[in-house]
Amino acid sequence: MTAMINDTGEANNRIATAATLLRHARRVAVLTGAGVSAESGVPTFRGSDGLWEGHRIDEVATPMAFRDDPRLVWRFYNLRRANLRTVQPNPGHFALAELEQRFAGEHFTLVTQNVDSLHRRAGSQRVLELHGNLSRTRCMQCHAIEDRGLDELGELPHCPHCNGLLRPDIVWFHEALPAATWEEAALMTSLCDVFLVVGTSAVVYPAAGLIVAAKRSGAKVIEINLAETDASYHADVRLTGPSGALLPGLLKAIG
Numbered sequence: 001m002t003a004m005i006n007d008t009g010e011a012n013n014r015i016a017t018a019a020t021l022l023r024h025a026r027r028v029a030v031l032t033g034a035g036v037s038a039e040s041g042v043p044t045f046r047g048s049d050g051l052w053e054g055h056r057i058d059e060v061a062t063p064m065a066f067r068d069d070p071r072l073v074w075r076f077y078n079l080r081r082a083n084l085r086t087v088q089p090n091p092g093h094f095a096l097a098e099l100e101q102r103f104a105g106e107h108f109t110l111v112t113q114n115v116d117s118l119h120r121r122a123g124s125q126r127v128l129e130l131h132g133n134l135s136r137t138r139c140m141q142c143h144a145i146e147d148r149g150l151d152e153l154g155e156l157p158h159c160p161h162c163n164g165l166l167r168p169d170i171v172w173f174h175e176a177l178p179a180a181t182w183e184e185a186a187l188m189t190s191l192c193d194v195f196l197v198v199g200t201s202a203v204v205y206p207a208a209g210l211i212v213a214a215k216r217s218g219a220k221v222i223e224i225n226l227a228e229t230d231a232s233y234h235a236d237v238r239l240t241g242p243s244g245a246l247l248p249g250l251l252k253a254i255g
């Protein structure tokens with residue numbers, strides 16, 4: 001029981017410390033990964049040790065995989081689009097949207113690696129999507145980018161304008177991130193005084209590089225995760241547990 005009291009006491013201290021940092025922050029940047037959507041029922045990447053139907057995700061999510069077998073890659077993305085038709089934002093997404101309201105405009109930036117639109121559906125305004133979005137398609141021929149929501153696209157969708165083959169508007173491994181989005185994310189990270197990292201294993205670059213960049217710019221780093229990650233070494237405060245519970249708790253502690 002003592003250990004429990006100590007653990008609970010220690011956890012409450014950490015939440016109070018994180019709340020104080022955020023209450024006095026001038027500028028906040030947040031980096032989220034798949035873990036923030038896990039409680040919504042969106043599978044994480046490395047939860048299934050990075051496998052999908054026996055394929056390594058970084059073998060399915062690449063331009064080479066799409067060139068070699070576009071049907072397989074579209075099956076991977078159509079299944080994830082179908083999953084998104086069944087999910088809702090969770091309390092963690094809503095807490096981040098509420099936290100943004102406490103900061104004026106440019107003083108709060110939410111950078112996400114997720115491609116599931118759940119931050120925007122929860123009301124977050126300033127969302128930088130580093131890895132694209134599952135609702136959009138891009139034509140391989142005329143390069144038209146269209147938001148197709150979560151409609152059924154068929155197993156090998158083609159462009160309504162030029163009949164070119166469509167691809168998901170997603171950043172695959174070996175592909176560059178959208179330049180303007182990346183520049184903005186890097187700038188906001190360099191300007192923030194608190195950097196909140198939620199639900200990411202911090203193994204995918206350049207996104208994970210933002211954590212060290214924040215640290216180097218003098219920001220305090222708060223990590224929310226179920227487990228220790230590559231970000232944990234850089235965290236000034238680590239809150240261990242589900243983000244769907246810890247983020248609302250953190251907001252309550254900020255007052």
Ligand code: BV8
Pocket residue numbers: 032033034035036038039044045046047058061113114115131170171172173174175176177198199200201202203204205206224225226227229241242243244
């Ligand atoms: C680039 C879109 C250069 C796809 C994604 C060797 C070979 C090839 C490439 C590389 C290499 N070494 C390094 C690289 C670079 C590579 C990379 O970093 N690879 C890693 C795997 C080593 N990066 C790239 O290729 C990038 N591009 O470098 O281009 C370039 C430059 C100029 C010009 C040309 C080229 C592109 C990276 C983007 C790849 N695309 N997504 C898709 O989504 O289908 S990345 C993919 O991983 C997702 O976006 C995902 O978000 C991201 C990171 O994963 P996480 O979000 O962290 O998810 P994960 O499952 O790992 O972790 C979940 C965490 O949540 C865990 O910590 C868990 O404990 C926690 N959690 C779970 N539940 C909860 C929770 N926490 C709290 N509460 C809970 N309830």
Ligand code: ZN
Pocket residue numbers: 139140141142143144159160161162163164
């Ligand atoms: Zn086209």
